[in-house]
Amino acid sequence: MNSLHKHCIALAVLAIAAAAQVPPVTLTTPASPQKVPGADGFIQRWLLLEPIGVTGLTDSAVQAAVKKEYFPDQFTVIPNDGDKVALGDSQLAWHAVDTKLYNVNLYHFAHALGKPTSDVLFWAVTIVNCPQEMHDVRLAIGSNAASVWWVNGKEVIGIYGDRQTVIDDGVSRRITLNKGPNIVRAAIVNGGGATDFCARFLDAEDKPLKGFTVSVVGTGK
């Protein structure tokens, strides 16, 4: 390793350290057990896993990336804040967050932790608690970039390519939300630059669904 390389690495380490000191200004730690959706129905409470390195945004690349098993019970786990998963030699932590905005800024999230934001996969999970069965609703999401979404274990949305977050970009077929908890899970793959997502449910008239709460207090592993 020559001196130039060493110099570059040192600068990179300093840059990461400096970046890690920047708070995720749009994200806060949940302060209540339940949260109602925002004015436009957006789900603003999530558990986010620190990013996993992946490449490719095409349909097949994203499907391969999200279907690969990175940690046990990947498609069923309801993690708690602070839980960790082992990935090779490293450990990645789950973080419970509330977003102040309609969207969840994953760039803020990763950047604040000193984690990479490009060529990465973020896992996100939340629990939607319904007072009664809700029929003919649709999950509606936007993501930067590609993403795949599951509701109660069933894959309902996949949007691919290098795209920006647009409200209701990807929309599921009509589904039924159970009375009680419903698990919404997402895998968001970013190529480079900004990365974020937003999600809400639409009712049978394509209006934002409300009347439910959101929590991230899971049943544990």
Added chain:
Amino acid sequence: MKYAFVATVLALASLALALEGQIGIHDPSTVVLCNGKYYTYGTGGASLVSDDGWTWKRGTTLPHRGLAPDVIHIGDRYYAYVAANIGAQPKAAINMIWSKSLDPDSPDYKWEEGGVVASSDGVEDCNAIDPGVFLDPTDGRLWLVYGSYFGYIRLVELHPKTGKRLNPNDKPRDLAINCEASDMIYHDGWYYLLATHGSCCRGADSGYNIRMGRAKKVTGPFLDHDGVDMIQGGGKLLIGSGGRVVGAGHFGLLDLGEGVQKFSLHWEADLDRGGASVLDIRPLLWRDAWPVAGENLKEGAFEIESVRTGTALELAVEGMPVGGRRGRGGRGGGGPGRGPGAAPGAAPGAGAGLGGGGGGRGMFEGQGGVIPPQDIAEVSKSWPTGNIDVRMATYLCQAQQKWAITAVPNAGGYPGSPYFKITIAGTDRALAATADAELVVLPAFTGGPEQLWRMDQLADGTWRIMPKSIPNSKEALVLSAVGSSFATLSKFDPKSDKQRWLFKTP
């Protein structure tokens, strides 16, 4: 009808193109719906009936076999106004008859005489033929316009509960001149007088064309777009000859509700039917508060684009860029050539990139030569063989985004058009409605009603796309954009862009 005596019952040939079946008619009345069937009546006792507005057959003649009838449905009655010359032109009279049904098989089918509602004495400046009846939706008053080239188009008021002349002694009001076959419609604060200019009854030499003026009052004055009063010969063109048809005449509004309007007319000569006079039904559009004649959908290959989202309907398969996948290069420095994700099926050499990664062309210089359209046979090799979902995406000229619209023979239709199948161009993969009111593309078209599509052009020129039926459902749902990247079936909302689509030539 300039030469009324020339008009006779026409040879009712059954040739393909335009409407199907026996569509020979001259001076058709406004197409009217009665118990699920469409009816129109023409000069000389001609009568046509259709179950769907697409395939027509001869119907039952009215008791008065006169000139250019018009029909209106008010309450439980169908009023027919039929003109007849009662001497040498322009001596004529318009008789009213009414029935509670137009269906000869109905027990309510019985025509009652209503008497003369307008006439001309052979000397005055009017020829009392070619009636057009109009119910004002703003106040429920009923009006009759009539007349031909012998003088003026005139207006008289009728009684909306009897169909008879309201005040027989009132002097008719002159509205227009140098035209015939007039009719009136109302739209968004304006009254429109539509009348036929030019000559009729000369086959392909007929100059018939439908023109119009508008007024804020039913009594006029009706000015055209240049401000010329129709009583001085003004008239903005709605429709004239074009394509394989010559001489447009006898406008009649067919309002299908929910903002879908069409109009009936006859062509003096259909060149594909030996020059016969035939019925036609066209979409009626609106632009700058003027009616515009739309076009029934023609077969072809199209991008189907959502007005709501600007994205295009596509088969949910991984797209391959036209010319092959390639990486993003540095500005001016050349790109990396074919990207790592290059999929099978890329055109040979198509991904050769932007100058070979550094030494050659810059990223904006292309790959040289003409990039051909995608070869559907090649591209589709990687597609699943079974059912495939439908989604929407930014249009990139790719094979899974190009749809062939093809009329389906003997599958029926709707006013003005046959049912179509919608397939991925170059394949038989067919768009279909599912039992849960969603969409799917089937491996092949099998002719089921859930695979037949109706396309109605809306007032703004966009299109409403509707399956003939949805499995296990009687609901009438239409293709609808939900979000940017998904399409479904839902109830039509005339005020929404979600269900408005564009057919663009790919």
